[in-house]
Amino acid sequence: MNENVDHRVPVLIVGGSLVGLSTSLFLSRLGVRHLLVEKHAGTSTHPRGRGNNVRTMELFRTAGAESLIRDAASVLADNHGILQAASLTGDDQEWLFKEIDPGGGLARFSPSGWCLCSQNDLEPVLVDHARAQGSDLRFSAELLNFDQDTDGVTAVVKDRETGEHTTVRADYLVAADGPRSPIREQLRIGQTGPGDLFHNVSITFRSRDLAAVVGERRFIVCYLTNPDADGALLPVDNEERWVFHAPWKPDLGETLEDFTDERCAEHIRRAVGAPGLDVEITGKAPWHAAERVAERYGAGRVFLAGDSAHEMSPTGAFGSNTGIQDGHNLAWKLAAVVGGEAGPGLLETYEAERLPVARETSARASTRSQEHSHPGYAGTPGPVGGRKGGMLTVALGYRYVRGAVLGADPDLPVVPEGMDLRGEPGTRAPHLWVRRDGERLSTLDLYERSFVLLCDAAHTEWRAAAGRVAEKLGIRLDAYTLGAGPEADLVTENGADWAAAHGTGADGAVLVRPDAFVAWRSPGAVPDAETVLRDALATLLHRA
Structure with missing residues (x-):
C-alpha cells in the first residue's frame, strides 16, 4: 500500500x-x-x-x-x-x-x-x-x-x-x-x-x-x-x-x-x-x-x-x-x-x-419502448409483451431470490406477473399504517438503520429474544410488537391483522432488513426463539 x-x-x-x-x-x-x-x-x-x-x-x-x-x-x-x-x-x-x-x-x-x-x-x-x-x-x-x-x-x-x-x-x-x-x-x-x-x-x-x-x-x-x-x-x-x-x-x-x-x-x-x-x-x-x-x-x-x-x-x-x-x-x-x-x-x-x-428490468424497459413506439426505436423482431409484469410490479414487486435472505425460493421469477407483497423472504415488506405513541407512520418508516423484528403484542417472547441476540452479537436490532390494543408498540389502524399481511401466524415473527426487504420469517412459535433468531442473523450477516 x-x-x-x-x-x-x-x-x-x-x-x-x-x-x-x-x-x-x-x-x-x-x-x-x-x-x-x-x-x-x-x-x-x-x-x-x-x-x-x-x-x-x-x-x-x-x-x-x-x-x-x-x-x-x-x-x-x-x-x-x-x-x-x-x-x-x-x-x-x-x-x-x-x-x-x-x-x-x-x-x-x-x-x-x-x-x-x-x-x-x-x-x-x-x-x-x-x-x-x-x-x-x-x-x-x-x-x-x-x-x-x-x-x-x-x-x-x-x-x-x-x-x-x-x-x-x-x-x-x-x-x-x-x-x-x-x-x-x-x-x-x-x-x-x-x-x-x-x-x-x-x-x-x-x-x-x-x-x-x-x-x-x-x-x-x-x-x-x-x-x-x-x-x-x-x-x-x-x-x-x-x-x-x-x-x-x-x-x-x-x-x-x-x-x-x-x-x-x-x-x-x-x-x-x-x-x-x-x-x-x-x-x-x-x-x-x-x-x-x-x-x-x-x-x-x-x-x-x-x-x-x-x-x-x-x-x-x-x-x-x-x-x-x-x-x-x-x-x-x-x-x-x-x-x-x-x-x-x-x-x-x-x-x-x-x-x-437489472437484467429483468432492462428487458422490460426495451419492451415498453417498443409498446410506446418511442421515436427512433425500431424494436426487435417478434411480438411485443413477451416479458410479463406491469410497470408497478417491475418497480416495486421485484424480489431477491438469492442473497442476504433466508427461505426465498430460488426458482421463482425475479419479477412476478402481479403484485405479491405478503412478507415472503426476498420481497419488499408490506406497508401497513400504524400508530406509535399517537404518531401515524407506515411500517416502511421503521426500516433504515437496523434490522427490525416484528412480532405480536400477545407473543412477546420474540421481542425478548431479539434483545438478547442484539447484545450477544453486538448489533443494533430493533423489535416491535404489533396489535390492535394499547399494549402494542405499534397499533395497527382499523384493526388490521399485521401477521396475516406478513404471511405468518400471530405467534410467528418477521425479520426485515434495513432496506425494507424481508430477510427471514418464522410462521409460528419455536422452542428456542433466541437460538433460531441468532442463527438467522449470523447467517445473514456472514458472521463466522
Whole structure:
C-alpha cells in the first residue's frame, strides 16, 4: 500500500449524478464517512431523467428527502399521462394511459407515490440534503487512476480547478461513473445485452404559444408520430419551457452539427402540427438509449452502481430508479461491514441481488419502448409483451431470490406477473399504517438503520429474544410488537391483522432488513426463539 496518502475514508464514491448523490445520502444517513468526487463543476443543468418511481420515493421518504423533492417538483405535480398523437392539432390522438395511479390503488401498497422531478431539479436537493447529513461532496474532482489490494483501494484525484492531485485511501470504492465507466473498463468487466437501441438529441426550447396548443392535456410525455417529424415532447413548466427528443441517426452519417437551430425549430413545428409556432432553441444534448448489463457488479473492493452497471431504454425511467436502488442496497451492506456488524461476505450479496433485477428490468424497459413506439426505436423482431409484469410490479414487486435472505425460493421469477407483497423472504415488506405513541407512520418508516423484528403484542417472547441476540452479537436490532390494543408498540389502524399481511401466524415473527426487504420469517412459535433468531442473523450477516 502507498503510505503517501492525503485522505483516508471508508468509502470513495466516483460520480456525482443521481446514483452517486443518492448513495452518498444513504451512507450519511447510516453514519458511514465517505468522499464523493465528480468531475463536472456542478449538478446537471439539463431537464432529463424525470420519472422517480414509487420504490425510489420510498427510499427518499425514509432518508428524509421526499417532501423536499416534491416541493422541487411541484410545477409538474398535475402531469400524469402519456399521450401518443400524429400531432397536437389533429384528431389522431390516444392516451397510452391518462393516470399513473388510476383509482388510487397504489395506496394499498405504499405510503409514497410516483414523482415527476427532472434531474436538474432533483440533484440540487440531493446535494443540499446529503451535505446536511454530513456528506463530503467534491465537484470538479476527477478520478485519474486507482489500484486495489486486499485491504483497500488507493485512488488519485485531480482538482480540475487548481490542478492539485490528492491521493485517497478507501476501504471500498463505488463506481457511479456512467455508462462508459472507466472504472468498469479497468476492471475488465464485460457487458451483455443487445447494445445500442437508438439515439436522440434532447432539445430544450422556449415557446410562449405552445401551452395554448397543448391546452388542458397535462401529459408527462407526448409521443408525436408524424413520420416526417416524429419525436417526444415533454413539458418543463407547462408554460413556456419544453423539451423535445428528436431521433438522431449517426449510423447513417448524421452528425450533431446537422441539428441546427433552424432545423430543430422546424422539426418541432411539424411534429406539433403548428406551422407558425414560436420556437426559441435554448440547448441541445445528445443521448444514447441502450440495453446493456454488466456481467458482474464489481471486483474485489470495487462495486458498480447505476449506469456503470446497466443501461436501459428510457421509457418508464427504469434506469435511474434501478441505479438509485442499487445504491440503497449497497449502502446498508457497506455500513454493516464497515461498522463491524457483518462479515465482508455480505457484500457479495449485492451482485447476487441486484444483477438479476437489472437484467429483468432492462428487458422490460426495451419492451415498453417498443409498446410506446418511442421515436427512433425500431424494436426487435417478434411480438411485443413477451416479458410479463406491469410497470408497478417491475418497480416495486421485484424480489431477491438469492442473497442476504433466508427461505426465498430460488426458482421463482425475479419479477412476478402481479403484485405479491405478503412478507415472503426476498420481497419488499408490506406497508401497513400504524400508530406509535399517537404518531401515524407506515411500517416502511421503521426500516433504515437496523434490522427490525416484528412480532405480536400477545407473543412477546420474540421481542425478548431479539434483545438478547442484539447484545450477544453486538448489533443494533430493533423489535416491535404489533396489535390492535394499547399494549402494542405499534397499533395497527382499523384493526388490521399485521401477521396475516406478513404471511405468518400471530405467534410467528418477521425479520426485515434495513432496506425494507424481508430477510427471514418464522410462521409460528419455536422452542428456542433466541437460538433460531441468532442463527438467522449470523447467517445473514456472514458472521463466522
